[in-house]
Amino acid sequence: MACLNGSSVVLLITMTLFLLTMTPTCGALKTRQVRVTSELEGGKPLTVHCKSKDDDLGVHVLQPKGSYEFSFKPNFFTTSTLFFCSFEWPGAFHWFDIYVDARDNKICSKCHWVVYEDGPCMYNWSDQQYNICHTWN
Numbered sequence: 001m002a003c004l005n006g007s008s009v010v011l012l013i014t015m016t017l018f019l020l021t022m023t024p025t026c027g028a029l030k031t032r033q034v035r036v037t038s039e040l041e042g043g044k045p046l047t048v049h050c051k052s053k054d055d056d057l058g059v060h061v062l063q064p065k066g067s068y069e070f071s072f073k074p075n076f077f078t079t080s081t082l083f084f085c086s087f088e089w090p091g092a093f094h095w096f097d098i099y100v101d102a103r104d105n106k107i108c109s110k111c112h113w114v115v116y117e118d119g120p121c122m123y124n125w126s127d128q129q130y131n132i133c134h135t136w137n
């Protein structure tokens, strides 16, 4: 491990202060909200379990039309935030990447999804419909 010399330390402190000052005003670091609403038919409960590399958000059981949401702050140093969830109901088990920074950061800060048996659809804030549909992983 190399030692830091004096000017590196000064540079490091300057950069840290700069980042701390910038962080609250930077739009890219706005809190993200992810909401999942069950549109399963036939009264089936939907069990949702979301995780990231560092966090396990636990198991949530949604009744039809029920929803679950969580929020997080994108990390300045990793532009690759990823949350993935399992979606389970009687007879089915699927995975889906519910928040992928490269896919989602420009299209939602409130990322709202409805879950059908065929896959999830995200709310499109431009035309105000849940029409950004994906298939299960």
Ligand SMILES: *[C@@H]1O[C@H](CO)[C@@H](O)[C@H](O)[C@H]1NC(C)=O
Pocket: 107, 124, 125, 126, 127, 131, 132
């Ligand atoms: C959202 O809707 C607009 C208007 O219909 C469309 O141009 C755009 O491509 C949609 N966004 C996504 C991510 O599909």
